[in-house]
Amino acid sequence: xxxxxxxxxxxxxxxxxxxxxxxxxxCADPAGGSSFANTRWVGTSEWDGVEPNAxxxxxxxxxxxxxxxxxxxxxxxxxxxxxxxIEWESNDHFAVYVGQAGLGQIGGVMYNRRGQxxxxxFKRAD
Numbered sequence: 082x083x084x085x086x087x088x089x090x091x092x093x094x095x096x097x098x099x100x101x102x103x104x105x106x107x108c109a110d111p112a113g114g115s116s117f118a119n120t121r122w123v124g125t126s127e128w129d130g131v132e133p134n135a136x137x138x139x140x141x142x143x144x145x146x147x148x149x150x151x152x153x154x155x156x157x158x159x160x161x162x163x164x165x166x167i168e169w170e171s172n173d174h175f176a177v178y179v180g181q182a183g184l185g186q187i188g189g190v191m192y193n194r195r196g197q198x199x200x201x202x203f204k205r206a207d
Contacts, residue, residue: 108144112164117182118142124203126178126191131199138169138203146171 109116119142125133139147146158146169160169167187170177178201180189188202 108140108160109142109162110164111162114164117160117162117167117187121206122187122203123206124188124201126199126201128191128193128197128199136201136203137206140169 107118109118111117117140120140122138122140124136124138126136127133134150137149140160141147144159144161145156146160147154147156148158148171149155155171157173158169158171160167162182165182166180167182167189168177168179174194176191176193178189178191180187180201185205186203188200190198191201192198
């Protein structure tokens with residue numbers, strides 16, 4: 082099941098890459114729904130074979146993602162929203178997170194340049 086989810090969301094990741102480069106004015110395109118701009122989230126990321134890591138996430142209105150991991154806050158990523166789909170990346174696309182939102186939660190799969198994959202889950206904190 083996890084593999085199937087990865088395959089499906091990999092396609093979404095490719096679609097996001099094109100949408101993010103074509104889009105310049107706003108990272109949030111809620112398609113009639115709620116925008117995630119300026120929202121805070123708490124949750125975990127879990128790379129395959131590694132213990133879950135607690136994270137907090139702030140999706141800034143200027144398309145920068147701020148995240149705190151192991152007590153250190155970073156602002157070296159970006160995010161984009163298309164309807165209920167969300168994609169964010171950290172550290173110049175070292176890791177890419179693709180997922181979906183619903184009922185005050187966001188989550189999905191993640192991949193990094195080392196070839197690792199995993200899952201992430203957040204709940205709205207504000």
